[in-house]
Amino acid sequence: MSIYNKINAGFSLGTASPVTAGIEDVIYIFNQDDFTLTYDTTNPLIVTGITAVGTASIYKFEGTNNSFNTSSKLAKTSVGPRYTEEIDFNVAGFSVEIKTQLMAMGYGRTRAIVINNYNSSDSAIELFGAVNGLILTDAERSAADETLDGGYKLKLTNPDKLREPYPPRAVSIAPTSGSATYASTLAAIEALVSA
Amino acid sequence: MTKKYILKPGKHQFAPGSHAVHDNDNLSDEEAEWYLEKYPHIAGLFVEKLESCKVGMFENVSSESIKKETETTPSQADQQEYQPEK
Numbered sequence: 001m002s003i004y005n006k007i008n009a010g011f012s013l014g015t016a017s018p019v020t021a022g023i024e025d026v027i028y029i030f031n032q033d034d035f036t037l038t039y040d041t042t043n044p045l046i047v048t049g050i051t052a053v054g055t056a057s058i059y060k061f062e063g064t065n066n067s068f069n070t071s072s073k074l075a076k077t078s079v080g081p082r083y084t085e086e087i088d089f090n091v092a093g094f095s096v097e098i099k100t101q102l103m104a105m106g107y108g109r110t111r112a113i114v115i116n117n118y119n120s121s122d123s124a125i126e127l128f129g130a131v132n133g134l135i136l137t138d139a140e141r142s143a144a145d146e147t148l149d150g151g152y153k154l155k156l157t158n159p160d161k162l163r164e165p166y167p168p169r170a171v172s173i174a175p176t177s178g179s180a181t182y183a184s185t186l187a188a189i190e191a192l193v194s195a
Numbered sequence: 196m197t198k199k200y201i202l203k204p205g206k207h208q209f210a211p212g213s214h215a216v217h218d219n220d221n222l223s224d225e226e227a228e229w230y231l232e233k234y235p236h237i238a239g240l241f242v243e244k245l246e247s248c249k250v251g252m253f254e255n256v257s258s259e260s261i262k263k264e265t266e267t268t269p270s271q272a273d274q275q276e277y278q279p280e281k
Contacts, residue, residue, distance in 0.1 A: 036208040039215040048205045
């Protein structure tokens, strides 16, 4: 299937589960150069494998209370549609280690995987920053902030003026035998998380 | 001629951030060996050789057939022993 400029399918509400909002309060972030990706042979919107270079790990950022969010928007350009990506999350903590990690993310070149609450979709688990990576554009801590109680409010987005050529990719990793499911993809990602 | 190095299905990146172009159609064994030397992490992208699996299966079959043979011989020996008594 080549994704180009002619639509070839419609949409109708049916017996499939109704769409629901929100993402899980967990984000998997990794350095761009630490992992190579494998894409579906015919569809660049599907990532079918994530392979570590050397001893690299994925890092898990957890939150609570449905406080994480993602958004993706189409941007019109003279050379076709491009896509901007944003991940809003927070860190409910305050330490030198946290500041170190946030400083590192401020230099960019990270990728992130999020998990949508609507997990019956084949795009339940999404990868952001597939081509240009993500950079931390907002890392704000107001010590007396009542919504975050002194935690960090964070935003990862595409680097300035760099947009993605495709919407966020679906991550769909099969087990050693059988076809890919939500569970097999989650297990594959968790296996790469640092202990 | 069968290839020694077979990639798992899909289009793979060998270097992080590269265009995902590598698949079985454009990777010869010599290229695979060269890439494996430069990028050791891609070893996980290749299918494991099938020969090791086949050896395991033959071992199971032979042990089962041995068990069946040992079960039949004692009964035959018992029948032979009873005959002289009659």
